[in-house]
Amino acid sequence: MERLEKLLRERCPELELRRDEPMSRHTSFRIGGPVPLMALPRSEEEVQEILSAAALEAGVTPFFMGNGTNLLVADEGADLFVVKAFHGLNRLELAKEGEWPGRRTIVAGSGVLLSQLANFAMEHGLTGLEFAQGIPGTVGGAITMNAGAYGGEIAQVLSSVTSVSLPSEELIRERDFQFSYRHSIYQERQEFILRASFTLEQGDPAVIKARMEELAAKRKEKQPLEYPSAGSMFKRPEGHFAAALIDQCGLKGFTVGGAQVSAKHAGFVVNRGGATCADVLELVDRVKEKVLRQTGVELEMEVKVLR
Numbered sequence: 001m002e003r004l005e006k007l008l009r010e011r012c013p014e015l016e017l018r019r020d021e022p023m024s025r026h027t028s029f030r031i032g033g034p035v036p037l038m039a040l041p042r043s044e045e046e047v048q049e050i051l052s053a054a055a056l057e058a059g060v061t062p063f064f065m066g067n068g069t070n071l072l073v074a075d076e077g078a079d080l081f082v083v084k085a086f087h088g089l090n091r092l093e094l095a096k097e098g099e100w101p102g103r104r105t106i107v108a109g110s111g112v113l114l115s116q117l118a119n120f121a122m123e124h125g126l127t128g129l130e131f132a133q134g135i136p137g138t139v140g141g142a143i144t145m146n147a148g149a150y151g152g153e154i155a156q157v158l159s160s161v162t163s164v165s166l167p168s169e170e171l172i173r174e175r176d177f178q179f180s181y182r183h184s185i186y187q188e189r190q191e192f193i194l195r196a197s198f199t200l201e202q203g204d205p206a207v208i209k210a211r212m213e214e215l216a217a218k219r220k221e222k223q224p225l226e227y228p229s230a231g232s233m234f235k236r237p238e239g240h241f242a243a244a245l246i247d248q249c250g251l252k253g254f255t256v257g258g259a260q261v262s263a264k265h266a267g268f269v270v271n272r273g274g275a276t277c278a279d280v281l282e283l284v285d286r287v288k289e290k291v292l293r294q295t296g297v298e299l300e301m302e303v304k305v306l307r
């Protein structure tokens with residue numbers, strides 16, 4: 001990692017690099033020990049340099065992240081070289097009018113927040129991203145996770161993705177994203193998503209705005225947004241809702257250390273203050289065990305654990 005840091009400082013003197021960076025500063029859960037090295041690229045050129053340097057250092061594992069809203073990091077940290085897209089890579093523009101009447105394409109950098117993207121679409125009278133406004137991730141994280149809510153998901157609106165693989169090959173995908181529920185091909189590939197295009201239909205800005213406000217109000221009413229969390233802890237099991245199963249097992253409010261099954265929404269595990277990763281993982285194990293015993297349904301974590 002030290003050699004990689006030296007190489008990056010030589011090749012990319014402007015690049016923001018942080019050593020022994022606590023991941024609790026970069027996750028919405030506010031949990032996680034340090035990673036030895038983190039890079040915060042501000043341009044696509046910096047990403048290319050980072051990946052070609054990382055490829056030269058055998059034994060270094062790069063991990064790509066966005067806003068850290070779907071991550072749980074071990075208390076002792078993780079031996080990873082983290083490349084975070086959130087700070088830079090925030091290009092957001094309307095592409096030239098294409099061949100489809102009544103449709104327009106937005107190009108967004110991987111570090112753009114979904115809320116910014118959804119608002120941009122609304123301001124340009126484009127419909128299809130209303131569902132995304134309240135999801136606190138970035139474009140890169142949302143594509144990787146095929147994020148979705150209230151009947152919408154990224155797969156419905158994404159038209160192309162430009163990514164870079166190690167050492168620095170640029171790839172453009174317009175299909176074969178292998179989308180399924182909270183899954184895309186990017187979960188299996190070591191590719192950094194640089195930017196993406198979303199093709200949307202023309203709509204009425206007032207109607208789009210009203211729908212976004214309606215969904216934001218629903219989130220506020222149903223979700224414990226006042227506490228740090230990583231959103232829904234578990235994937236939706238086929239034919240069930242994780243929150244309903246957990247509630248049915250009497251686990252609302254169940255607590256281990258600083259971690260708690262939210263009393264407001266049983267699908268969320270919240271950090272009530274000072275929760276450790278160990279608290280969360282123990283709580284998750286106990287919830288899974290009880291739900292399996294009482295309902296026969298096996299819960300699977302949606303949140304990614306780094307250790």
Ligand SMILES: Cc1cc2nc3c(=O)[nH]c(=O)nc-3n(C[C@H](O)[C@H](O)[C@H](O)COP(=O)(O)OP(=O)(O)OC[C@H]3O[C@@H](n4cnc5c(N)ncnc54)[C@H](O)[C@@H]3O)c2cc1C
Pocket residue numbers: 028063064065066067068069070071085110134135136137138139140141142143144145146147148149186187191192193194225229230231232304
């Ligand atoms: C309060 C709250 C509400 C939420 N509500 C929802 C919801 O309604 N629906 C939903 O689907 N999710 C929801 N989430 C979860 C989370 O916001 C989404 O999964 C989001 O898409 C994660 O984006 P991120 O940028 O934070 O990604 P991260 O958490 O940083 O990373 C997630 C995954 O994406 C990968 N990744 C990130 N950026 C890149 C990149 N540039 N290139 C390659 N790989 C990358 C990471 O390696 C990791 O595998 C919620 C979370 C919270 C805290």
